[in-house]
Amino acid sequence: MAVLKVIEVLANSSKSWEDATNKALEQASRSVKNIRSIYINEQSATVKDGKIDGYRVNVKITFEVQ
Structure with missing residues (x-):
């Protein structure tokens, strides 16, 4: 049986x-x-000057615990 863990990560990008x-x-x-x-x-x-200048995500990453 696998044991999984979830972490929350915030990241941003200008693209x-x-x-x-x-x-x-x-x-x-x-x-x-x-x-x-x-x-x-x-x-x-x-948003800056009426245009998007940055993109942000809040993600959950699941990984197997050894």
């Missing part, structure tokens, strides 16, 4: 929500092994 999600996964992968899935819990954006 897109997808890029912010990839950054969250890259950062988590540096210290967490056996990542199984990533769930985008929330997306938001910051």
